[in-house]
Amino acid sequence: MSEPLLTLERIGKVYGAKMALHDVNFSLYPGEFIALVGMSGGGKSTILRLIAQLEAPTSGEITFAQSDMVTRVMFQNDRLLPWLTNVQNLSFKSSDPTQQARALAMLDTIGLADFANGYPSALSGGQKQRLALGRALMADPQLLLLDEPLGALDALTRRKMQASIAKICHDQQLTTLLITHDVEEAARMADRVIVIKDGTNIYEADGAKGQDAATIGTVAERVLEVILNPATPARG
Numbered sequence: 001m002s003e004p005l006l007t008l009e010r011i012g013k014v015y016g017a018k019m020a021l022h023d024v025n026f027s028l029y030p031g032e033f034i035a036l037v038g039m040s041g042g043g044k045s046t047i048l049r050l051i052a053q054l055e056a057p058t059s060g061e062i063t064f065a066q067s068d069m070v071t072r073v074m075f076q077n078d079r080l081l082p083w084l085t086n087v088q089n090l091s092f093k094s095s096d097p098t099q100q101a102r103a104l105a106m107l108d109t110i111g112l113a114d115f116a117n118g119y120p121s122a123l124s125g126g127q128k129q130r131l132a133l134g135r136a137l138m139a140d141p142q143l144l145l146l147d148e149p150l151g152a153l154d155a156l157t158r159r160k161m162q163a164s165i166a167k168i169c170h171d172q173q174l175t176t177l178l179i180t181h182d183v184e185e186a187a188r189m190a191d192r193v194i195v196i197k198d199g200t201n202i203y204e205a206d207g208a209k210g211q212d213a214a215t216i217g218t219v220a221e222r223v224l225e226v227i228l229n230p231a232t233p234a235r236g
């Protein structure tokens, strides 16, 4: 296997009297799509903030394959700029023709080629999330962090977006870390699923990305069982 893009070793994070994380250990490999799942308050978002270097761990070490790694985060709230057109949200109004051409090509990749000159307010929830993904991808990130990006979408749109995001990440060979409460979403989208509970990674299993519904269901059931019963072996 290739060298990891990043490795978390014995990571701890304390906020005042609250120990949010203790002893988190895992690596993320180039081109891999991993999902962190677990109940609310388990520490998933804290791990994401540490990997994004928005905060530092209290203990332990995160090793990055390179110091100047380009990382982008996509949140549940799309954070689009409503006063810019959709294509300008990708090009940031750059007058550079190369950047403009890239923005148009990206709209095509995310299936919004017909919406270039409209505004985000006229897009559906799923379209807004695709535009937010396109904006993150414009930076050519080596690492994409997805923090519950589909949490606000209705069930059908969410399902479509799972397939569309997984495909875009796969086609671009992006290294991706997804945070979700939804075990089926994790099983469907990820190569590897890691369960975070009470501030530590208690279990990991191969995901069922691109596989049939029965396999996705089996992985999701197993992961759910582990989340509900922590006294389970550490590898599925």
Ligand SMILES: Nc1ncnc2c1ncn2[C@@H]1O[C@H](COP(=O)(O)OP(=O)(O)OP(=O)(O)O)[C@@H](O)[C@H]1O
Residues within 6 Å of the ligand: 015, 018, 019, 020, 038, 039, 040, 041, 042, 043, 044, 045, 046, 047, 181
């Ligand atoms: N800035 C902070 N100050 C104090 N406590 C915090 C802070 N950030 C997180 N915590 C605490 O750390 C624990 C882990 O929080 P975190 O948001 O990482 O969990 P999570 O698994 O992402 O939850 P959710 O799924 O609800 O987003 C929680 O008990 C939370 O209250």
